[in-house]
Amino acid sequence: xxxxxxxxxxxxxxxxxxxxxxxxxxxxxxxxxxxxxxxxxxxxxxxxxxxxxxxxxxxxxxxxxxxxxxxxxxxxxxxxxxxxxxxxxxxxxxxxxxxxxxxxxxxxxxxxxxxxxxxxxxxxxxxxxxxxxxxxxxxxxxxxxxxxxxxxxxxxxxxxxxxxxxxxxxxxxxxxxxxxxxxxxxxxx
Amino acid sequence: xxxxxxxxxxxxxxxxxxxxxxxxxxxxxxxxxxxxxxxxxxxxxxxxxxxxxxxxxxxxxxxxxxxxxxxxxxxxxxxxxxxxxxxxxxxxxxxxxxxxxxxxxxxxxxxxxxxxxxxxxxxxxxxxxxxxxxxxxxxxxxxxxxxxxxxxxxxxxxxxxxxxxxxxxxxxxxxxxxxxxxxxxxxxxxxxxxxxxxxxx
Numbered sequence: 350x351x352x353x354x355x356x357x358x359x360x361x362x363x364x365x366x367x368x369x370x371x372x373x374x375x376x377x378x379x380x381x382x383x384x385x386x387x388x389x390x391x392x393x394x395x396x397x398x399x400x401x402x403x404x405x406x407x408x409x410x411x412x413x414x415x416x417x418x419x420x421x422x423x424x425x426x427x428x429x430x431x432x433x434x435x436x437x438x439x440x441x442x443x444x445x446x447x448x449x450x451x452x453x454x455x456x457x458x459x460x461x462x463x464x465x466x467x468x469x470x471x472x473x474x475x476x477x478x479x480x481x482x483x484x485x486x487x488x489x490x491x492x493x494x495x496x497x498x499x500x501x502x503x504x505x506x507x508x509x510x511x512x513x514x515x516x517x518x519x520x521x522x523x524x525x526x527x528x529x530x531x532x533x534x535x536x537x538x
Numbered sequence: 539x540x541x542x543x544x545x546x547x548x549x550x551x552x553x554x555x556x557x558x559x560x561x562x563x564x565x566x567x568x569x570x571x572x573x574x575x576x577x578x579x580x581x582x583x584x585x586x587x588x589x590x591x592x593x594x595x596x597x598x599x600x601x602x603x604x605x606x607x608x609x610x611x612x613x614x615x616x617x618x619x620x621x622x623x624x625x626x627x628x629x630x631x632x633x634x635x636x637x638x639x640x641x642x643x644x645x646x647x648x649x650x651x652x653x654x655x656x657x658x659x660x661x662x663x664x665x666x667x668x669x670x671x672x673x674x675x676x677x678x679x680x681x682x683x684x685x686x687x688x689x690x691x692x693x694x695x696x697x698x699x700x701x702x703x704x705x706x707x708x709x710x711x712x713x714x715x716x717x718x719x720x721x722x723x724x725x726x727x728x729x730x731x732x733x734x735x736x737x738x739x
Contacts (some may be wrong), residue, residue: 403554410561418640419576422658448619512569523555 372459375400381459383451383467390448393536395529406522411516433496450474569615574643576655578663581630582691592623596633597640597661607632607664608695618645632657632664669697672706691708 351422357411379385380398388394447453452460453470459466503518504511568574584591593610600603613621615638625630633639633672639656639657642662646654656664666672671688674681689699 393703405556410558410565413565414561417568510569512565512567516562519558519565523559526551526555535729 350477371455373390374460374462375456375459380456381463381465383460383465386453386456387448387451392532395533398529402522402525406519413511428500428502429470431496431498431501432494435493435495438492446474475529559726566720574655575658576630576665578657578659579688579691581607581657581664582668582695584628584630586691586694592629594629594631594642595661596631596635597636601634605659607660613642615642615645615735618642618649621646621649623651625652627651628653630655630657632660632667634660665702667697668692670700671697672700672703672707674707678704 375381379396380400385394388496412423413420413459417425443453450457450467450471452468454475454487455469457468457475461472462468467505486493503509503514509517558660581591581593585593591609593607594613595606595610596613596615599612602610606612608634631639631642631646631654634643639660643654643656659666667688668691671685671692673689675686677685685699691697692699709714
């Protein structure tokens with residue numbers, strides 16, 4: 350069966366292409382460097398914020414307008430469910446790990462691919478962490494599945510039309526980019 | 539980085555920021571114009587509920603004669619250029635050619651019609667969801683409740699609901715609003731569907 354006729358093979362091929370593109374862009378944006386990532390926490394280097402918020406706004410505008418043009422069915426896009434407490438704990442752990450290691454999962458792959466030993470160490474920690482979580486899953490399950498809130502989106506939470514939320518987020522992004530540039534200039538001065 | 543390069547990068551950043559603001563503002567503005575698309579079930583409920591809706595079939599006259607959504611009238615792009623419909627009319631378009639449907643939608647919007655929507659999967663969606671809704675043999679209680687609603691709607695329009703359809707014959711997402719309706723109709727409808735040249739709309 351050819352890749353074009355096999356949806357799984359096609360999906361994997363597209364995923365590989367997107368993965369390469371994602372890694373390449375992360376590296377080109379300088380996010381393979383732990384110094385750049387940790388600089389975020391000291392407001393010394395806001396590259397992470399600018400790169401990831403730009404990606405978020407681009408994806409948001411693209412998805413909204415592709416849906417409006419009938420080329421993408423947003424109703425068919427999977428929205429992960431919200432579990433408030435376990436995700437808050439996960440967020441704190443993730444942030445702490447990011448601050449300590451200077452790398453997140455994606456950037457650790459990029460760092461490892463470019464031969465940085467800290468990237469390899471973080472990836473090893475990731476694998477060990479996944480293994481430990483899996484082994485302890487039965488005892489963690491009660492917390493893991495607690496406080497389910499279902500699929501939440503900003504338009505649902507704010508009771509606003511999706512287009513209005515898109516406009517608010519785009520406006521907020523531009524204001525925050527300007528503020529980030531101002532903060533970085535102040536810090537350097 | 540030289541001064542010229544810095545100026546170029548700043549100019550690029552400003553252009554991108556402006557583009558984000560324009561697209562974001564247009565997104566908010568687009569909400570006042572009503573949704574761009576509708577589902578077959580929503581359309582059926584509107585017609586059944588007596589809400590004034592102009593349904594325009596953009597396929598050929600021959601295809602229209604073979605089968606069409608009840609209350610639909612045939613229309614060409616030429617007809618829409620000087621359409622006599624009032625600007626406040628609620629219009630639903632469908633066809634078998636997504637490019638033609640998109641052109642018709644854009645044409646009507648440019649002419650000032652603010653409530654123009656289209657059925658994304660064309661007449662085929664009407665057949666799969668309204669004319670011949672299907673219930674899986676191992677349906678959940680929620681699916682059965684939804685099917686009962688659709689079956690009543692289907693009978694209103696002279697359709698034929700199908701019971702005890704193998705789960706595998708229903709594509710993933712069948713029960714989700716706007717989900718893929720797949721391409722597995724019954725033998726009777728297959729003949730009808732085969733006659734409908736579905737090209738992605």
